[in-house]
Amino acid sequence: MVNTAYGTAGQNTAGQNTAGRAPAASPWAAVGVSAFEERVYQAILHQPDAGAAGWALLTGGSPAQVRETCNQLLGLGLLQPPDSMGGLRAVDPRVAVRALIRRRETESELLAATAEEMGTAYEAGLLREEPSRLIEVASGEGAIAARLEEMYARAEREVCLFDTPPYLAPPAPQADLQADLLRRGIVSRGVYAATALEDPKILSRTWKMVELGEQARVLPSVPLKLLVVDGCRAMLPLTASAAGGYCAVVVWHSAVTEALQKLFEMAWQQATPLGQPTGGGELLESERTLIRLLAAGMKDEAVARHLGVSLRTLRRRVSELQDRLGAASRFQLGVRAAQRGWV
Numbered sequence: 001m002v003n004t005a006y007g008t009a010g011q012n013t014a015g016q017n018t019a020g021r022a023p024a025a026s027p028w029a030a031v032g033v034s035a036f037e038e039r040v041y042q043a044i045l046h047q048p049d050a051g052a053a054g055w056a057l058l059t060g061g062s063p064a065q066v067r068e069t070c071n072q073l074l075g076l077g078l079l080q081p082p083d084s085m086g087g088l089r090a091v092d093p094r095v096a097v098r099a100l101i102r103r104r105e106t107e108s109e110l111l112a113a114t115a116e117e118m119g120t121a122y123e124a125g126l127l128r129e130e131p132s133r134l135i136e137v138a139s140g141e142g143a144i145a146a147r148l149e150e151m152y153a154r155a156e157r158e159v160c161l162f163d164t165p166p167y168l169a170p171p172a173p174q175a176d177l178q179a180d181l182l183r184r185g186i187v188s189r190g191v192y193a194a195t196a197l198e199d200p201k202i203l204s205r206t207w208k209m210v211e212l213g214e215q216a217r218v219l220p221s222v223p224l225k226l227l228v229v230d231g232c233r234a235m236l237p238l239t240a241s242a243a244g245g246y247c248a249v250v251v252w253h254s255a256v257t258e259a260l261q262k263l264f265e266m267a268w269q270q271a272t273p274l275g276q277p278t279g280g281g282e283l284l285e286s287e288r289t290l291i292r293l294l295a296a297g298m299k300d301e302a303v304a305r306h307l308g309v310s311l312r313t314l315r316r317r318v319s320e321l322q323d324r325l326g327a328a329s330r331f332q333l334g335v336r337a338a339q340r341g342w343v
Contacts, residue, residue, distance in 0.1 A: 031100040031101060031103075031104050032076065033078075036061060036069060037069050037072055037078075040061070043055045043059050044088065044089075048089060052066045052067050052070070077099050078090065078093075078096045079091060134252055134256065136249070136250040136252075137247070137249055137250075138248045140246050144246055144248050147248070147250055148235065149173075151233055152181050155181060156230055157187065158189065158229075158231070159187070159189070160190075160227075160261070161189075161190045161191070161226060162191050162224060162225055162264065162267070163196050164192070164225055179208075179209070182214060183212070188213070189217075189268065190206075190216045190217070191219055191264065191267050192218050193222045194218055194219065194221070194299075197274075198302035198305075198306070200306050206274065207274075215273075216273070217268060217271030217274060218273075218274050219271045223263070224236055225237050228257065228260055231257065231258070231261045232252075233250065233253065234251045234260045235249070235251075236251070236260070237249075286307065289307065290303065291333070293306060293307075294333070300315065
């Protein structure tokens, strides 16, 4: 004999709350299973041999409704199709529900990717309608710091930057943001002006970032300060370096950000890699530091200041290194040091 009621306390067979309160949302809804489909599945789990007529009595539906729902449950993977051994059977919920969750996760990922594509079209439409949306001006140290923090936090793939003096704000906050970025596994590439690395604090900070995983290169000069995130958002100074003041512009995804990314890539190809500090080997620590500073393109005066020696002592040390490596010039010194893994 089949029980003629199948529900929870305080509900009738149609799933309505008899106490007058709105029924709580079922977790099954999160994987696309309706309330009636859930009841039919529960009925099949508890009385697998009852058949459509029995399951109809258990759920308060008609046999036709139950048969239609069984087809839907088959499509969801909650039921097994009939075979030579008998009729419909429920799939183990521990297996079936996990499969439903994975399917929903895949669908969610596809939807997110579609939303990203649609968002690009949405932004393009807004720019055509109102080009002023392309840029946002950040004025003042606090506003710029807030926008930098937001841009680093939203990075998903890669951050590219140009670093050059003058520094209008303390570099420490940005260094912390960059370190957090690297810990998240986001790629970070930086092209530094040689004049920036003449400051021992900036050089030390840069080597710390390289140790954390940043890819750093050096040029004698870079055209401007620049931050490009995921190739689609950029921040750069709004005023010339000589003008001073805290004023920057954030540029949203457009031909402008694409051009800025290309500018970075051109500089990246021309720049010299900044080697990571290493231990051991054939050189003294001071000699390794000397070679790295020379490879960064720093002038003799700046190198001497960083090492705390006179120009005469610096040039004597460079000459001694050239003799040890059989290098006729500083260029050859750099090449042969790189071949030995010193740079």
